[in-house]
Amino acid sequence: MLNLFKNLRLYFAYFYIGLKNSISYKTDVLLILIFRLATSLIMILIWTAIYLNSNVQKINGFSLSFIYIYMFMFMPIVTIVSLNLYNLISQDIKNGGIAINMIRSVNYSLQLFFSSIGENIIYVLFVSLPLIAIILFFVHVDIGFISLVFLAIEFILAIIFFSIFDFLIGISSIYLVDLSGLSQMIYNIIYFLGGGIIPIIFFPTQIKNILMLLPFQMLGFTEIATMLNIISTHTILTSIAVTIFSIFILFIATTVFWRKAVKKLSSIGG
Amino acid sequence: MGILDEIAYILNRQYYAWKSFIAYRLSALLWFFNNSFTAVASYVSITVIYAISSGINGWSYYQLLMLSSTVNMITGLLYYFLNPNLSHELLAGQLDPALSRPFNKLSILISDNIGVWSFGSVLSNLLIAVYALAHLHLAISFIISYIILLILGTAGFGFFMLIMLFIAYKFIKSEEFVWRMIDFANTAGDYPINIYGNLIGIAIFSLLIPVGLASYFPALALFGRLSLNYFILIILVNIAIILFSYKIFNLLLRSYNSGGG
Numbered sequence: 001m002l003n004l005f006k007n008l009r010l011y012f013a014y015f016y017i018g019l020k021n022s023i024s025y026k027t028d029v030l031l032i033l034i035f036r037l038a039t040s041l042i043m044i045l046i047w048t049a050i051y052l053n054s055n056v057q058k059i060n061g062f063s064l065s066f067i068y069i070y071m072f073m074f075m076p077i078v079t080i081v082s083l084n085l086y087n088l089i090s091q092d093i094k095n096g097g098i099a100i101n102m103i104r105s106v107n108y109s110l111q112l113f114f115s116s117i118g119e120n121i122i123y124v125l126f127v128s129l130p131l132i133a134i135i136l137f138f139v140h141v142d143i144g145f146i147s148l149v150f151l152a153i154e155f156i157l158a159i160i161f162f163s164i165f166d167f168l169i170g171i172s173s174i175y176l177v178d179l180s181g182l183s184q185m186i187y188n189i190i191y192f193l194g195g196g197i198i199p200i201i202f203f204p205t206q207i208k209n210i211l212m213l214l215p216f217q218m219l220g221f222t223e224i225a226t227m228l229n230i231i232s233t234h235t236i237l238t239s240i241a242v243t244i245f246s247i248f249i250l251f252i253a254t255t256v257f258w259r260k261a262v263k264k265l266s267s268i269g270g
Numbered sequence: 271m272g273i274l275d276e277i278a279y280i281l282n283r284q285y286y287a288w289k290s291f292i293a294y295r296l297s298a299l300l301w302f303f304n305n306s307f308t309a310v311a312s313y314v315s316i317t318v319i320y321a322i323s324s325g326i327n328g329w330s331y332y333q334l335l336m337l338s339s340t341v342n343m344i345t346g347l348l349y350y351f352l353n354p355n356l357s358h359e360l361l362a363g364q365l366d367p368a369l370s371r372p373f374n375k376l377s378i379l380i381s382d383n384i385g386v387w388s389f390g391s392v393l394s395n396l397l398i399a400v401y402a403l404a405h406l407h408l409a410i411s412f413i414i415s416y417i418i419l420l421i422l423g424t425a426g427f428g429f430f431m432l433i434m435l436f437i438a439y440k441f442i443k444s445e446e447f448v449w450r451m452i453d454f455a456n457t458a459g460d461y462p463i464n465i466y467g468n469l470i471g472i473a474i475f476s477l478l479i480p481v482g483l484a485s486y487f488p489a490l491a492l493f494g495r496l497s498l499n500y501f502i503l504i505i506l507v508n509i510a511i512i513l514f515s516y517k518i519f520n521l522l523l524r525s526y527n528s529g530g531g
Contacts (some may be wrong), residue, residue: 028438031447035454042458042466046326049465054323185304185391188453192311197457198318 010106011114018118033127036075043071043197060202062230065139070199072135076128077220078196082141082159086153086183089170102262112170113163136227143227150226150236157243158218164247168254173263189231194219199232212239215246283381284439291386298387305346305390309398312338329462332405339398341459341485344424344465345452346391348431351380357438357445359383360526374524376516381431408492415501416492422508423484427455429482429515434520455481462486476507482510485516 012163022029047067050059057063089112092098102108143151169186191197196218200208211217211234222239227230291298316338320331356379359365368382369375403413431452438445459481463471475482487504490496494505496509 001315025442027442028447031442032450035447035450039457040452042454045471046461049326049461050319050323053325053327056323059322179359185307189304189307192307192315197311197315202322203318204321 007106009050011110014111014114015118015121018115019121020118021115022122029122033123036057036079039223040071040075043074045069047071062199062201064154066228066230067199069228071194073132073224073227074220076131076160077223078194079123079128080192081219081223082118082162083113083159085116085163085166086170086173088112088119089167089191090183093105093170095174095249101105109167111189141227141229146233147226147229150240151223153240154218154223154226154236154243157240158223160204161215161218161243161247161250164250164254168250168257169177171254171258171261174264189218190216193217195221197232201225213242215243219244274379276374277280279371279373280377280381281473284384287381287384287386292394302390305388306394308391309339309394310352312342312380312395313398316476318403326462326465332402334461335402336399336406336483336492337462337489338460339395339402340413340420340482341456342395342488344420344427344459344481345456346388346395348390348428348452349385350406351384351428352431352435354430355383355445356435357448360436360439361390365431365526369526376519402493409494412492412494415496418490418499419488419491419504419508420484422452422512423480423488426508426511427480427484429512429519433515433518433522436525440522441527449477451479456477459485462489483511 044067049065051064059093078095089098091111092101098108101111104111136215138248170185193211193214194200195211196219200217200221203211218241222236279431288479291301311333316331316334319325325331326334365382368378371378431448434448434451435445438448455475456467458475458479462480463486464472465473466475473487475486483504487496487500491501491504
């Protein structure tokens with residue numbers, strides 16, 4: 001931890017490089033943003049068609065307006081908690097930059113972490129936060145102090161969990177060489193399990209209970225449910241405990257895997 | 271080079287791609303499992319939707335399952351034939367050895383970096399499609415119409431994505447948005463495109479991003495909801511897209527600068 005503070009200025013440089021990288025691909029960033037928002041819109045139109053055809057006010061106790069809020073909030077939250085670290089690691093491994101980055105006096109995983117925060121900050125500041133604020137303003141959601149504390153904990157845990165998860169996926173490219181398709185597919189799986197297509201509350205009870213015991217609910221569902229006050233404090237605490245436990249397990253697995261992967265890497269590098 | 275040489279070249283590349291893929295057994299198994307999940311996700315989503323609601327107006331459970339598996343198969347095929355890193359390779363000038371081969375440039379590009387891993391998605395969604403078909407009891411003529419539109423639509427959509435990758439190379443210098451676009455098209459195409467607006471939805475997903483031509487209209491033909499006039503019109507639109515895209519592809523290919531400058 002002391003090292004982290006000592007090298008904070010260095011890590012800020014990585015953050016700045018990440019930020020400059022994302023700004024230099026303005027059109028790409030803009031188009032990705034458009035497709036992210038358009039995906040939310042598509043999900044809303046699909047659910048509107050389902051509600052209209054069912055001719056009911058509520059499905060499983062939730063109205064169509066809840067779906068609107070849920071779907072518009074999901075993507076901004078995913079953008080905040082998911083840093084896409086695997087892209088940076090995969091590129092580093094492919095172009096050999098990992099060897100140079102690893103001999104530097106700063107921690108490699110933290111280099112990546114700060115760099116990806118820099119790349120993501122544009123999306124967060126200009127899309128996610130304004131969009132969440134606008135939605136909360138229009139739907140008059142009153143978030144209490146306790147909920148705010150829970151939200152802060154959930155966001156921090158989610159960022160930690162998905163960063164370690166991304167790191168694990170990223171270092172697997174040492175074995176798999178090309179990650180481009182795999183990472184997209186894994187993203188789709190997490191998106192589905194995290195309630196991006198169907199909110200977790202709509203699943204049958206048994207499946208819902210299983211999904212709530214997976215850390216992927218932190219991708220967006222738990223945060224939205226906390227903001228809108230639709231889950232109990234007990235459920236929130238269980239979700240937090242599940243995520244902390246998952247971080248612990250994932251951290252050990254990633255450390256072991258990383259040590260093995262580094263050996264393979266050095267055998268490639270000579 | 272004749273057409274038979276082109277086919278032999280493409281098949282040859284497939285053979286070596288599969289051989290090198292299978293050489294890493296564990297990796298191959300992981301990729302297959304991972305990609306099969308698209309079928310599972312669609313199946314579960316549609317099953318949950320029909321369990322808690324009346325579903326989509328005018329579409330039965332099995333019909334929607336058929337539509338969804340069709341679009342997922344197409345996406346799987348796109349990942350199979352189109353190299354996800356094409357823009358990146360074009361930017362880095364890494365295609366010189368491939369493009370100097372004495373074959374059609376299109377044959378080279380679709381077999382340069384075959385995404386064997388995405389075959390898991392194609393196969394699992396094919397199984398779902400067969401399962402849905404078995405419950406739909408459709409006339410053979412409808413199935414043939416479906417296959418015709420599916421082949422033409424997939425070719426058109428594939429050409430469209432290829433051009434997008436070249437545009438990404440030429441003007442944007444990054445290809446990530448193209449894969450976001452495929453993802454977006456896949457999500458939208460999972461459901462009937464008329465729910466996004468009878469006119470606007472169909473126009474956007476047929477002409478702007480032609481995923482509907484590859485999935486929605488073949489599905490309509492399969493369920494006997496496409497009149498002969500519309501059937502012919504969709505074929506003509508697909509052919510026009512393919513020819514136009516091929517022309518644009520050749521133009522854009524000229525803009526490629528090799529690694530040597």
